Amino acid sequence: MYNFGLHVAAYESPAVEGFRLREAANFEAAARAYGFIGRSGYAGEPGIACWGEQIFPRFIAGSGFATAPSSLSLWADIESLMAFSYSGVHADALKHARHWNVRQSWPPLVLWWLDADTVPAWKDGVERLEHLHDNGPSARAFSFKHPYGPDGHPAEIDRGRVKEIAALNAIGQGDLLAHVRALKV
Template sequence: MTSAAKLAIYNFGLFVASYDSPAVEGFRLREPANFSAAECAEGFIGRSGYEGEPGPESWGTQVFPRFINGSGFEWAPSSLSLWADLESLMAFSYSGVHADALKHAKNWQVEKQWPALVLWWSEGRPDWAEAVERFEYLHDHGPGPRAFHFKDPYGYDGERISIDRTRVRELAALNAERHKHLMSHVLSMKV
């Protein structure tokens, strides 16, 4: 793999109730703000949309990991996106608008018996099927160059790496400036 590779992320969860229920309203209200915050975050490259919905093109047919089986749901919250590097993604994920959503996720999603997310390096645009395959691989085999997470990251060369925490803080500060209006809006929302 070359340094032209981009960081792919896929995440998956299950709601405590149907998407349109009052129990999940806090998620529903925050979802557009999270997408907007990602799109103007430092290091964001692009994200898959969802078939039949306005917004970005879907990167293939959306599929779900086996953990949806027996849940009673045919659809579950998941996202697939590309980022410039680990630090950019971490700065977005764990600060600001997205961090607020993570803080409240236990109100909307069932406790996970699977990884929260999977990361991998991609030289092209991944699709949903590849994302799900890597997600299940991480669950079944643990982190490695093929599928990993923030706690045990790998570089595009397949070697373990360390995340530059100073750069993460710098990027988070840049994003905070860009997301001021979104953050004040999100903080006024129902949980």
């Protein structure tokens, strides 16, 4: 999964403080989430290794920013990623995202399948996000709204399984959710 957005102001500004305050909790919630395999770190930051040079899609052009919020991660399946994305800590951030991010004319994220021993690079995510924007969903680049399976055919998301996974995640992330709910928007 690769996602990309643009903030309404510089990362260090008070306008996006709510995002900044939640960022570490979101990364920790992902790490604790069922089905999470790993994520790329960011060049120059300690900790998790960066999966290649971080680049950004063409949608950054004219924004005035040299960098933008984006992430690149590996998940076991669509249901695990959806459960993380739309419940708990990350759902809290999505609820407030309109305060921190500009309205997008591009897909907010792109999904695609990889072989088990493959680690994507930032350039892969950028290329697939632009492909999704330019060509619509396909087995090469898709979204939750129009998912494809590992076999390359359109798929259905098992919503019951998403709910089950979200409930499992909630058990191990209650402390993080309490923390983010107490933060400034």
